[in-house]
Amino acid sequence: MITAKPYLREVELRPDPAIDWDAYPFSIPAVRDIEQIEFHADVTLFVGENGSGKSTVLEALAVALELPAEGGSRNVNRSDQQAVSALQRALLLNRSYKRPRSMYFLRAESLFNVFTYLDSIAADGAPPGPSMHEASHGEAFLNVLQGFRGDGLYLLDEPEAALSPARQLAALRIMHQAARDGCQFIVATHSPILLAYPGARIFLFDGSGISETRYEDTEHYAITHDFLNHYPRRLEQLLADDEG
Numbered sequence: 664m665i666t667a668k669p670y671l672r673e674v675e676l677r678p679d680p681a682i683d684w685d686a687y688p689f690s691i692p693a694v695r696d697i698e699q700i701e702f703h704a705d706v707t708l709f710v711g712e713n714g715s716g717k718s719t720v721l722e723a724l725a726v727a728l729e730l731p732a733e734g735g736s737r738n739v740n741r742s743d744q745q746a747v748s749a750l751q752r753a754l755l756l757n758r759s760y761k762r763p764r765s766m767y768f769l770r771a772e773s774l775f776n777v778f779t780y781l782d783s784i785a786a787d788g789a790p791p792g793p794s795m796h797e798a799s800h801g802e803a804f805l806n807v808l809q810g811f812r813g814d815g816l817y818l819l820d821e822p823e824a825a826l827s828p829a830r831q832l833a834a835l836r837i838m839h840q841a842a843r844d845g846c847q848f849i850v851a852t853h854s855p856i857l858l859a860y861p862g863a864r865i866f867l868f869d870g871s872g873i874s875e876t877r878y879e880d881t882e883h884y885a886i887t888h889d890f891l892n893h894y895p896r897r898l899e900q901l902l903a904d905d906e907g
């Protein structure tokens with residue numbers, strides 16, 4: 664049976680002789696390895712070391728979906744839209760027969776611009792509520808997440824950057840409810856809390872490319888788990904040279 668979700672089923676890299684494999688972004692091992700990524704209907708997670716290419720791929724997906732590269736929805740008009748990247752042009756998207764009702768690309772750095780826009784449309788006829796700019800970074804971020812409902816496709820770049828551990832747990836629950844309500848999420852994250860999303864498909868970006876992995880096999884889980892269980896000893900080992 665063909666299901667409506669995932670709205671974004673797969674992405675692959677179209678072979679193109681014009682690609683310069685020695686230049687950014689194709690020089691990144693994970694980007695070279697986008698042979699085919701199959702997305703989960705609910706939640707797909709990108710994990711990997713800093714600089715492994717998660718944001719690059721997520722941003723290219725956003726642009727391929729005609730979302731602004733800086734983060735926001737298709738309705739968030741801004742003049743500083745980035746030039747369409749060579750990577751986006753090389754991506755071949757396999758999409759559902761059903762279009763999601765809303766799409767959003769959210770990254771922590773661009774929240775200010777997005778909130779300014781959301782405030783401006785809220786002021787335009789909507790009942791008065793607290794301004795996004797009056798909420799804290801994390802509160803405002805969670806407000807945006809809470810608005811994700813029914814039949815949406817959402818790309819989130821390190822949502823944990825704005826959130827306390829308690830709010831990350833809240834975000835996990837919101838995502839779960841939204842997924843049950845018909846939403847699909849693709850999330851780049853370092854958060855051992857968000858990575859625990861049950862049943863998520865986790866793709867590890869590293870020097871050898873992209874591979875599917877399990878939560879407990881990620882460094883993020885292993886290092887956090889080990890550190891919290893043994894932190895006095897780990898601190899002693901980590902800082903030993905500084906005391907000599």
Ligand SMILES: Nc1ncnc2c1ncn2[C@@H]1O[C@H](COP(=O)(O)OP(=O)(O)OP(=O)(O)O)[C@@H](O)[C@H]1O
Nearest residue numbers: 687691711712713714715716717718719720851868
């Ligand atoms: N416009 C650019 N030109 C050249 N190199 C770039 C550009 N943007 C990013 N890079 C490099 O590409 C690599 C991948 O960056 P990217 O931001 O995609 O990594 P990431 O996995 O999202 O990292 P993090 O976890 O730190 O957010 C990094 O080495 C980065 O310095």
